[in-house]
Amino acid sequence: MLHVKDIHFNYGDFPVLSGISFSVNEGELCGLFGPNGCGKTTLFKCCLKFLKSDRGSVHMAGKDTSKRSIEELAKVVSYVPQEHKPPFPYLVREVVLMGRTPHLGGIFGVKRRDKEIAIDALEQLEIGDLADRPYNQLSGGQRQMVLMARAIAQDTPMMFLDEPTSALDFQNQMKIWETMKDIAAEGKTILACSHDPNHVAWFCDRVIVVSKDGIVADGPPDVTINEEVLDMIYSDTCSVRRSGDVRVVMPRSIAGEPGARSYPATEDSYNQYENIEIKD
Structure with missing residues (x-):
């Protein structure tokens, strides 16, 4: 592909x-x-x-x-960028509908099916409640989810x-x-x-x-x-360990390896990994 x-x-x-x-x-x-x-x-x-x-x-x-x-x-191909600064206060449903632009048919414009696909994309990511909110008033994380929905709608x-x-x-x-x-x-x-x-x-x-x-x-x-x-x-920053069948990458400082670089870590950081089974 x-x-x-x-x-x-x-x-x-x-x-x-x-x-x-x-x-x-x-x-x-x-x-x-x-x-x-x-x-x-x-x-x-x-x-x-x-x-x-x-x-x-x-x-x-x-x-x-x-x-x-x-x-x-x-x-x-559809594209989700690292960041996107919205120039206008489009509604979220309008931003996602923009993903349908390559499929619009000339003077006939947006069809009901295009609107349904846009809403379905929002629902797929469980952010349908954002549909009528201005895109430029969302948090960075919410905007990222909306851009993902737009890419899905682009199909x-x-x-x-x-x-x-x-x-x-x-x-x-x-x-x-x-x-x-x-x-x-x-x-x-x-x-x-x-x-x-x-x-x-x-x-x-x-x-x-x-x-x-x-x-x-x-x-x-x-x-x-x-x-x-x-x-x-x-x-030499990372260590790879196993927790059951799952491989986990963590800093060597948290893994407690000799000679590892020292990075600040809280007690919670250590507790997060204390039950990980170490396998060679």
């Missing part, structure tokens, strides 16, 4: 992406994971034609994106999600990731950028790990989210 080949991009004389290549299969929930400044958002923008790469190509659904119009691309075979849970509380983070798994199970392809190693390890079918030097690992979470890979990008 997505094929990225040899993407290069510089901001002026500063190289950000150098020779990035990977593919994502249809119906796959793929995590794009890595530290700040490694170019994840820039890669998204190159794939979506917000930025023009210096070299390389991107194919979606078998066609080079450089040969697709913006209107055509909007029927193939494209592919979704690009840039830190879709960064402003959300834990309950809503889990809701968004579970929703992404459900959407992928329907056959849609999702590329989701995240800074949280646990999220990509728990929910993704596959994880692409990137650093400032490019892609350092690509494969299923149990292969890519391990201490060796995490040491490469976070310099």
Whole structure:
């Protein structure tokens, strides 16, 4: 569904992406994971034609994106940005309905079915009570949920999600990731950028790990989210443990490992992990 080949991009004389290549299969929930400044958002923008790469190509659904119009691309891929500052006080239902724009039919405009799809997207995320509230009066987390609903309403075979849970509380983070798994199970392809190693390890079918030097690992979470890979990008900060069948990434300072870096931690921080079973 997505094929990225040899993407290069510089901001002026500063190289950000150098020779990035990977593919994502249809119906796959793929995590794009890595530290700040490694170019994840820039890669998204190159794939979506917000930025023009210096070299390389991107194919979606078998066609080079450089040969697709913006209107055509909007029927193939939806996008949830890291942040969005609303310029006008649109109602939430209107913002979500904007996701239907690529499907509107000329002079006939918005159909009843388009409105139903928008409301269904809100209900899917359990935020239907926000429908008649001004979007620009919502909290950052609520706006993020609304943008996710808009992407769902757009009903494209592919979704690009840039830190879709960064402003959300834990309950809503889990809701968004579970929703992404459900959407992928329907056959849609999702590329989701995240800074949280646990999220990509728990929910993704596959994880692409990137650093400032490019892609350092690509494969299923149990292969890519391990201490060796995490040491490469976070310099001996993380420990990987198990709680039953679940793998958990935590700071080495909290794990109590000898020689670990020291970070402030409260008693509650230690209590959170005290029952985790440690396995070699």
